[in-house]
Amino acid sequence: MKAIVITHPGGPEVLQIQDRPKPLPKAGEVLIKVEAAGVNRPDVAQRKGNYPPPAGASVDIPGLEVAGTIVELGADVRRWNIGDKICALVIGAGYAEYCAIPEGQCLPVPDNLTMVEAGSLPETFFTVWSNVFDRGNLQPGESLLLHGGSSGIGVTAIQMAKALGSTVYVTAGSDDKLRFCEKLGADHAINYKTENFKDAILKLTDNKGVDVILDMIGGDYTPDNIKCLANDGRLVQINSMKGKEVKLDLAEVMRKRLIITGSMLRSRDIEFKSAIARNLEEHIWPLLASGKIKPVIYKTFSAEHAAEAHRLMESSEHMGKIVISPLTP
Known part of the structure; x- marks a missing residue:
């Protein structure tokens, strides 16, 4: 698969598209074809070498939120099916063509939202x-x-x-x-x-x-x-x-x-994040579906321009979310 990789700690220019092994979903995980990945300040900090990822997270592929379509199921996945459209909080490796995610951290994409809009939701x-x-x-x-x-x-x-x-x-x-x-x-x-x-x-x-x-x-x-x-x-x-x-x-x-x-959310366990997902689905997802709460997208970048997305994030000129999509150049 293609992935946006931190080639070494440094400025936005160190983000490069490289080939990486396609992940395999473990028990309790789903594999999605990523259609959008939100950009967040922890991604910038990781790129600079100032935010070491927690155990089990990708060291050089950033990305904490994604949206996409499920293409493969790990063992014991109960809720989701191949073809379901989901968005999810991930521990890292969201800037990639495919991403494996614990099923409890996934949320359905509301029918009234695009995949880019859905990819901007989970982290915040x-x-x-x-x-x-x-x-x-x-x-x-x-x-x-x-x-x-x-x-x-x-x-x-x-x-x-x-x-x-x-x-x-x-x-x-x-x-x-x-x-x-x-x-x-x-x-x-x-x-x-x-x-x-x-x-x-x-x-x-x-x-x-x-x-x-x-x-x-x-x-x-x-x-x-x-x-x-x-x-x-x-x-x-x-x-x-x-x-x-x-x-x-x-x-x-x-x-x-x-x-x-x-708090720091990224290092919390799957059960903790899954509980947040359940609360969001109960209390907030109906408000997204009704349009009372709306995603706010400032700008979307293609994978080739991931460095520009990071420059914009560092400038603080944006008002709303920055998203990378699509992830296949």
């Missing part, structure tokens, strides 16, 4: 559900602050939180991105380049603060995150783009009874 939808609704325990009527509102994570979290009854605040770095987030449903969008998000949140909430913050920034954002959390608020960390070492006012954490948590 699994991440948002696990962190905002499971770890952050966001409830209807509560408020959510998202940093990076126009990112893939952001556009997913805005729509999911609004659909399930929450008030959504976002930060973004341009007026175009602010308007984009508001069109998706954000109640208030804050330009972090022209105003302090903490001051804006406290003003918007009459100094109460927000109930949950989903943060991928870390660094010097953390003290201000703490200040703009409400009593019993929850800070959920999913990345640390501005640094992993931070200063905290523990007295404020104790006084406001805050919960600080976070």
Whole structure:
């Protein structure tokens, strides 16, 4: 099969199309012919050599989400059949012509979506559900602050939180991105380049603060995150783009009874990811099928232009998801 391979750690140009052995599905796995693969920041980090893949994952073929058609079944697969169209969260090796996937991590492609749209869903939808609704325990009527509102994570979290009854605040770095987030449903969008998000949140909430913050920034954002959390608020960390070492006012954490948590999804076991898939299918997939939640695709690249897809991801100019399709050059 053809695969997009990290030939050595480095810039986007190190991504090259090479021939690799076609994977064989193990017991409990399905093999799909990949029709679309989403691009995510962990792919970029892996390409640079800054994100060693967990045990069992491909070292040099990135890709954490795919959509395609099942062409082969491993032993003991119970739900799926050859010819089914699915999208899935994978541990790696999504940038390839074929991909073997545990059946529990697969979800049906809604009839109203294209395969490119479906390929943009799993990584952000699994991440948002696990962190905002499971770890952050966001409830209807509560408020959510998202940093990076126009990112893939952001556009997913805005729509999911609004659909399930929450008030959504976002930060973004341009007026175009602010308007984009508001069109998706954000109640208030804050330009972090022209105003302090903490001051804006406290003003918007009459100094109460927000109930949950989903943060991928870390660094010097953390003290201000703490200040703009409400009593019993929850800070959920999913990345640390501005640094992993931070200063905290523990007295404020104790006084406001805050919960600080976070997670890394890629290294979690199949059972954990399969449970998220079941929750998504029950609570979110009907909203996709009805059009209440929609995939947001910024740009699609062919396999030959995977390097350009990574350059766009690193530029942060995109608003929504970046997808590689088709994977057969």
